[in-house]
Amino acid sequence: MPEHHSTFVVDGAQRAAKTPPGFKAEVAQLDTFKLPDRATGSLGDHLLGKALIDAWRKDGIIQIAMTDEEKKLWDDAKAASQKFFRQPHAAKAACVDSQSYAGYIASGEEVTDGIADYSEIFTITKDLGPSDPRVRAGWPCHGPCPWPDSAMKEAMTRYNEALGRQGEKLLGLIEMGLGLAPGSLTRYTRDGWHHTRVLRFPPRNMTNGKGKEGRGIGSHTDYGLLVIAAQDDVGGLFIRRPNEEEKFANWVKSAAGLREDDEGWMFIPPVDGVHTVILGDMMQYLTHGFLEATPHKVGLNTRERYAFAYFHEPSFQAVLKPLEGGCGGKLDRSAKDDQGIHYGTHFTNMFLRNYPDRITTKRMVAEGRYSLLDREELRTMDAPATL
Numbered sequence: 001m002p003e004h005h006s007t008f009v010v011d012g013a014q015r016a017a018k019t020p021p022g023f024k025a026e027v028a029q030l031d032t033f034k035l036p037d038r039a040t041g042s043l044g045d046h047l048l049g050k051a052l053i054d055a056w057r058k059d060g061i062i063q064i065a066m067t068d069e070e071k072k073l074w075d076d077a078k079a080a081s082q083k084f085f086r087q088p089h090a091a092k093a094a095c096v097d098s099q100s101y102a103g104y105i106a107s108g109e110e111v112t113d114g115i116a117d118y119s120e121i122f123t124i125t126k127d128l129g130p131s132d133p134r135v136r137a138g139w140p141c142h143g144p145c146p147w148p149d150s151a152m153k154e155a156m157t158r159y160n161e162a163l164g165r166q167g168e169k170l171l172g173l174i175e176m177g178l179g180l181a182p183g184s185l186t187r188y189t190r191d192g193w194h195h196t197r198v199l200r201f202p203p204r205n206m207t208n209g210k211g212k213e214g215r216g217i218g219s220h221t222d223y224g225l226l227v228i229a230a231q232d233d234v235g236g237l238f239i240r241r242p243n244e245e246e247k248f249a250n251w252v253k254s255a256a257g258l259r260e261d262d263e264g265w266m267f268i269p270p271v272d273g274v275h276t277v278i279l280g281d282m283m284q285y286l287t288h289g290f291l292e293a294t295p296h297k298v299g300l301n302t303r304e305r306y307a308f309a310y311f312h313e314p315s316f317q318a319v320l321k322p323l324e325g326g327c328g329g330k331l332d333r334s335a336k337d338d339q340g341i342h343y344g345t346h347f348t349n350m351f352l353r354n355y356p357d358r359i360t361t362k363r364m365v366a367e368g369r370y371s372l373l374d375r376e377e378l379r380t381m382d383a384p385a386t387l
């Protein structure tokens with residue numbers, strides 16, 4: 001362990017493992033990093049950025065101490081989540097929107113690699129009202145968030161805003177750790193398409209028999225830059241470490257179902273007062289695979305489980321290109337022949353694939369909205385959001 005490392009680490013102690021029954025996995029022992037209040041570009045920030053990158057390249061996941069404020073926001077968000085999910089089905093099912101994918105997803109509704117997941121989800125996307133020009137113009141996935149009430153809206157929004165600040169800080173530290181010019185990553189996250197999955201998993205003996213026993217969410221990678229997650233004390237998250245023998249590119253060919261039943265999974269035990277951070281497809285693409293998207297899956301445990309995953313993303317309108325330079329020449333391959341990836345299209349494809357029967361998918365198809373993704377104004381971050 002490098003000498004500087006210890007100055008960032010709170011402690012390496014873990015609580016007792018609570019691996020879900022029926023899963024064989026190594027139990028992770030992760031150090032917990034402490035982030036500065038502000039990343040200023042100091043030597044310490046550069047060293048921290050390098051230490052974070054080393055940890056992602058070794059383990060595929062890092063653990064960060066919550067601030068006291070974040071801990072309070074997570075507690076409030078978790079309480080709002082429990083209140084929401086304990087309502088009758090009809091009340092939850094009313095929280096859908098035909099233009100955005102925000103809102104309720106029932107247990108067994110989401111499909112990963114053709115098999116039902118038992119997660120119960122409230123998705124939060126950018127909350128855009130009917131007067132927003134992007135909504136008026138029918139841009140795919142753009143619309144309001146169908147909140148059940150203002151209390152949930154407030155708790156979730158405040159937590160998301162705090163995680164948004166943390167996401168920007170992490171991207172800044174990654175830029176420093178990779179030796180990139182400031183803004184190399186954060187230029188894509190202006191008006192980022194950040195979103196959140198508020199998650200509840202039933203206990204494994206309380207499912208409807210549509211999916212696979214013990215299946216919470218099947219193996220997959222997430223599609224953006226960073227995923228900052230919190231979990232309660234039950235346990236269910238598994239990840240795979242970066243591995244030379246396992247190469248994949250989810251934006252070319254779906255990584256869903258990848259190595260689902262293979263050996264080699266690592267269980268991430270719940271630790272009080274931390275966020276975990278894994279990487280998404282766009283980080284892998286930008287860094288030519290130097291940082292890889294982290295395959296993960298969720299198993300059902302003996303008790304119900306609450307978790308929260310915040311996705312720190314590029315702008316919907318961003319067209320990403322692999323980085324040129326940085327990381328001591330390791331990222332120095334030319335990107336000029338690469339067409340780039342339009343994040344809005346990548347995002348829309350993921351949701352179409354996961355929710356083929358949702359009202360949002362049906363309306364998008366019926367109104368021919370998908371073809372708007374090819375239009376110039378949806379692929380230019382500097383363009384005014386008016387048509």
Ligand SMILES: [Fe+2]
Nearest residue numbers: 220221222296
């Ligand atoms: Fe995920």
